[in-house]
Amino acid sequence: FFASVEMAPGDPILGLTEAFVADPRPGKINLGVGIYCDEQGKIPLMKAVRDVEQTLAKAENPRGYLPINGLKAYNELTQQLLFGADSPLLAEGRVATAQTIGGSAALRVAADLLKQTAGAGAGAKIAISNPSWGNHHVVFRTAGFELLEYRYYDKGTHGLDFAGMLEDLGKLEPGTVVLLHACCHNPTGVDLDAAQWQQAIELMKERKLLPFVDAAYQGFDKGLDADATAIRLLAASGIEAFVVANSYSKSFSLYGERVGAISMVGRDRDEAARVLSRIKTTIRSIYSSPAAHGAYLVAGVLGNPELRASWEEELGGMRTRIHEMRAGLVDGLAEAGLPQFDFINRQAGMFSYSGLSKAQVERLREDFAIYALTSGRICVAALNRANLDAVVAAIAAVS
Ligand code: LMR
Secondary structure, eight states, X not given: OOTTOOOOOOOTTHHHHHHHHHOOOTTOEEXXXXXXXXXXXXXXXXXXXXXXXXHHHHHTOOOOOOOTTOOHHHHHHHXXXXXXXXXXXXXXXXXXXXXXXXXXXXXXXXXHHHHHHOOTTTOSEEXXXXXXXXXXXXXXXXXXXXXXXXXXXXXXXXXXXXXXXXXXXXXXXXXXXXXXXXXXXXXXOOOOOHHHHHHHHHHHHHTTOEEEEEESOTTSSSOTTGGGHHHHHHHHTTOSOEEEEEEOTTTTTOGGGXXXXXXXXXXXXXXXXXXXXXXXXXXXXXXXXXXXXXXXXXXXXXXXXXXXXXXXXXXXXXXXXXXXXXXXXXXXXXXXXXXXXXXXXXXXXXXXXXXXXXXXXXXXXXXXXXXXXXXXXXXXXXXXXXXXXXXXXXXXXXO
16 A cells, blocks of 8 residues: 655654754754744743643543634634734634644645635635745645745845735735734734834735634744734735734643644624634544643633733743844854844844855754754854854854
């Protein structure tokens, strides 16, 4: 049966972690995968999460199934975090939300659903920023979408090619899905400002495109509300429909619990109810219903004012530490005679698109046991005061 099966290539991100784990060299540093580590180089267990976990352990709850679309409180609190507690969209019942197995399942469930419902005009087409998180292409291609690209990153300025982006979006056929990063663009760290979002949203509305926002880093750049600017502007724009996939992997440091959600905004309450019924049949056909533990943790924190305040404070500390590490990297490289890396200070979130070439990244790994993506993406959230000098010295050596 399997004689003709060929070996698949390793995953560019998670496959790199496998290589890192197998590397016997002491002092190795993983700047590949997007995981926030604290000053001690550890993945934090957030205090509010730990408190809820202890309460849950004491309660000794039975382990029944969650509903197909997940925990009700989790879905409601997620909607409030994304759209704002006082969002008219929520009051009007226009948002269909389901808990999913991380942000990846949110993308896949929506992709499968949109593939079934895509208008005959454009078929199932999605435009993805160039570059984007590699798994975006994999998920939508596997779901049967035709992949298109829009210009996004300007290598020359290390910033946004906004004119190119608008030009490319302006050429898309009506009905095309447009994948957008809410904030902390992965891999570039280059985001739109509010005025640019407004302009892009007007264009997408006019051309009858379907905005699909991937929100994996809410709270990692400016704050929970500021990092939801794209979603709030879409909500206020009067656009008929849009989609938001979100993940709590980073903001709750709950990577392995796989906590995410899909939210699809329809024209009215009735449309949202029909969409939700389709989300449920899609989920049932893939994994039946989501895992419970992570959802209880997130809902336990978001639903309790004291724990929520503690979480927000800790998240704020993580954000500040990332900004400090970014500045530390830029300063260190400038001291090493490389002032041209100052653009790293202008990037947002846990990643930096460093501009390092594939050959330089390979030398970092081979000669210095420092792991980065071959695209040059490094995870600045994995830097700390103890490993920063080694990273600076290694980058200087390969530059
Ligand atoms: C990343 O981009 O490193 C993270 O989102 C982890 C992943 O699943 O790729």
